[in-house]
Amino acid sequence: MGPRAFLLLLLSFLAPWATKALRPALRALGSLHLPTNPTSLPAVAKNYSVLYFQQKVDHFGFNTVKTFNQRYLVADKYWKKNGGSILFYTGNEGDIIWFCNNTVYFYYDNLEEMFCSVYDQALLFLIDSRHLNFLTSEQALADFAELIKHLKRTIPGAENQPVIAIGGSYGGMLAAWFRMKYPHMAVGALAASAPIWQFEDLVPCGVFMKIVTTDFRKSGPHCSESIRRSWDAINRLSNTGSGLQWLTGALHLCSPLTSQDIQHLKDWISETWVNLAMVDYPYVSNFLQPLPAWPIKVVCQYLKNPNVSDSLLLQNIFQALNVYYNYSGQVKCLNISETATSSLGTLGWSYQACTEVVMPFCTNGVDDMFEPHSWNLKELSDECFEQWGVRPRPSWITTMYGGKNISSHTNIVFSNGELDPWSGGGVTKDITDTLVAVTISEGAHHLDLRAKNALDPTSVLLARALEVRHMKNWIRDFYDRAGKQH
C-alpha cells in the first residue's frame, strides 16, 4: 500500500479524469457497498411506495429556510394498524432503494411494518454544494426525527406505535446514534456492522486490515502470504519498461501501466481484497460485484503458492482479481480506475470523511498482508482542505456520541460478522444487559440484514432470532408502559 493509500478512501473518484490523482485503494472503507448498477432492482422492490417529505436543509440554524425533498420508502403490507410497530431503516450514504433491496428483508417478514428512510441528503446536497455544510450525521438524525414525527402525524394508526431504528454499516451507526440521541423517538436500535469505535484511538488503527488478512489466511493455504509477497513482486516488475508492459498484459489491464501508476495499481488491488472481505457471503451474491459463494475461498484457490517467480505470482493474482471483476465472464479487461463503487454517494462520503467521520486506518505488513502504511492526519487534513476547503475534526464524533463511554444508553443491539473487517471498530461484547453484542462467526458485512437464503449459516440464523427477540421485548415493554399510563 502506498504512502497515501489510506487517504484514497476519501478522495478517490473526486477527479476520475485525473489519472495521477486517482488512488482508489480502500475507498470502500469509506464509501461502503455502493452498487455498480443501482437500477437493477430485484422484483421485491415493488413492495414499497416511494414518497417525499419536505425536509429542512439546516435543523440547527435559523438563517436559512431552505428545504429539500427527502425521498423515503414505506412498506406497510403486513403492518398492523392496531398494536403494530414501525421499523425505521436509517439509510446510508447512497441510494435508498438499492440499500433497501439489499437489506432488512428478513425483518420485514417478522415484524409488523417497515419504513425506509433515506440518506439522500448526500445526493441532494452534492447537487447544490452550498448545502454540503449540512451533510453531517447530526443533521441526518434530525432528519429522521422530523420524518418520524411526520409519519406519526400523517399515517392513521402510527401515532402511538413504537419505532425501532435499523441500519447497517454507516446506517448502523446512525441507528445506534439515533437511539442514543433521540430515545424518545425510538424504543431501540439494531446497529448492524456499525463501526462506532473506528474513531480516534478507540481501537488500534490496524485492526481493519488485520481482519481482512485473517479472512484470506483462513480461506486457503498460503493465501494471505501470496498476497503479502505480491507487492514486492509488483515493485520489482515495474522497475523496467518491459516489466510494466508485461504486467499490463498479465493483469489484462485496459490501459498500459506507467511507473506513475504503480502505487495506484497496488491501491486498486488492496481495495479489491478489502471489498472481498466485506462481501465474503456464503452464497452467490451481487452486492459490490456479482460473486460466487464464499468468494475469498474461490480467490484463494489461485493463491496457494507464494514461493513462485514474480511473474507466476502476478499471473495468479490476476486469476484471483478476475474472480472479483469478471465472475460473469463478460469483462474484456480490468480497469484500475474502477472497483465496484461509482456514485455520488462516494463523493458525499468523501466530504463526510473530511469533516466528522474521520476513521484512522493503518497497516504494518506483519499483522496484515499489506505494505506498511501509518495513519497520517496531517496529510488527510491538507488534502481535505485542498479538495473541499474544510479540515477534519477527528475527535468530534467521540465528543458527540461518547466513544466507549456509552453504558448509560439502553436497547441497542450491535451485530457484527467475524469475517467483516468493520467488526474491528464495532461493539463485539455486551456493554450492559440492554446494550448487547451479537456476533456472527460466519458473517461478513451485515449478513444478518440480507434476505433469507437457504445457504444462511446457523450463526446468522441464531443472530437474527436473537435480534428479533430483543426487538419484540422493546415493543412489548413499550406497550406495557403505555398500558400502565391508561
Next chain:
Amino acid sequence: MGPRAFLLLLLSFLAPWATKALRPALRALGSLHLPTNPTSLPAVAKNYSVLYFQQKVDHFGFNTVKTFNQRYLVADKYWKKNGGSILFYTGNEGDIIWFCNNTVYFYYDNLEEMFCSVYDQALLFLIDSRHLNFLTSEQALADFAELIKHLKRTIPGAENQPVIAIGGSYGGMLAAWFRMKYPHMAVGALAASAPIWQFEDLVPCGVFMKIVTTDFRKSGPHCSESIRRSWDAINRLSNTGSGLQWLTGALHLCSPLTSQDIQHLKDWISETWVNLAMVDYPYVSNFLQPLPAWPIKVVCQYLKNPNVSDSLLLQNIFQALNVYYNYSGQVKCLNISETATSSLGTLGWSYQACTEVVMPFCTNGVDDMFEPHSWNLKELSDECFEQWGVRPRPSWITTMYGGKNISSHTNIVFSNGELDPWSGGGVTKDITDTLVAVTISEGAHHLDLRAKNALDPTSVLLARALEVRHMKNWIRDFYDRAGKQH
C-alpha cells in the same frame, strides 16, 4: 394585559428609544433575572479564576473555522484532586459572573469542586450578528462538551473525575438537556427551576400567570383581586387627558403618559408582578432589584381593599410598585421603560425566543389576575421575522429533547419552588427512580441554588439535602464502576 403583551417578553428592549414599540411586560418570562447592575459583585466573587477557552462558533458545520473566546470560571479551593468531582455550572443567557455570584454557593460548600461555564455565547454573538445563527441550545451543549474535554485535558487530576451539570432557569434546562444528550460527559444533572415543559401544549399556556396570581392571592387578603381590578381602573382613568395627567402623578412616573402608552404601562405593571413572583424570597435580596424579605407580602399590605375608587386603587398600586422599584428609597420617579433587566442578555434571549425557545403563555382573567390574552404564534412569528429575519420553530425543542417522553434518561434532579411561576412548566413529579422531582413549598425561582441564609425555610434545606444526596450517589456510582473496570 394588552393584546400583544406576551410578545413583549421577546421583543422588549430591542429598541429602547422607540417608546411606541416598547412593551416590556413579561419580558422577564423570557429573559430571566438579569441584574440592574451586574458589576456590583459580592466579596465572594474572589473565589474563582476567570479563564478563556477558544470555542468553535459552529460545532455542526465545517464551512467556518471561526472561534470565540469563551469565558469560564474555575473555583477549585476545596477541590480534591484525588477522588473528587467536578460541578459544571451550565451558564445562562447573561453574565456568568453575576449568575455565579447569585447561585450554586451552597453546593460549593458541600462538594469538592465547581467550575462555572458561561453562556457568553449570547453576548459575544450579538457583537457580531453574523454569529446569531449559532446562538442555539444545541451549540451551547456542544460548547459545554468541548469545554469539559478541555478541562479534563488540561487540569491534572480532573481527567478521571465525574462531572455533574448544575444550572438554574434556562441554565437548568441546559443542565438537564446536557445530561440527556451527553450522558457520557455528565454523570447527572441538577436542573433547578427549569421549565423544560413550557413548550407547545405540554402544559396549559395559562399555568404561569395562574401561579403568579396564586402567589399574590396567598400573600395577603384581596391582594390578587385588587390587581385584577386595577386594569379596568387604569382603562377608565386613561380615557381623559386629565385622567392621564392624574395617573402620571399618582404613579410618580418620570414621563407624562399619553393614551398610546397605556398598554405599555399595563404591561410594565404586569411584568413587575411577574418579577416579584420569581423573587419572592424569604429574606432581603437583590436579585432583580433590592427587595425586602417576602416582598409580595409587603406589596400586598398596600392592596388589601379592591373595593375602593379607581383613584385610590391606583394610589395603592403605586405603593405596591414602589416596594419593587424603590425599596432603597433613592428613586425619584418610576420609569416604565425599565423593570429590572437591561443587558445584552435580554437581546440574545429575544433571538432565542424567536427561534427555538418558543414558550406559549396566555391569560384569561379568571384563573389569573391579568387581562385576558391568548397565545398568538402567528403574531410572534411575524414580529420575529421583522426583527431578526427568522421565524420560530415551536415544535423543535420537543423534537430535539423529547417533551414529556424522557423516561429513558437517568440521573436528573428537577427542583422547583411552588411559588415560582416557572414551576408550571417544570417537572414536579418523579418520572422514574432516577429522574426525580424535588419540590420546595416555600421556594421562588431556584431558591435552592442561592447562598445559605439563616432565614432559609425548612423546605429548601430539605431540598438541598436531597439534591446533595443524589449527587453523592452519582459520584459514588461513578467511582464504583471505575473501580470495577480496573
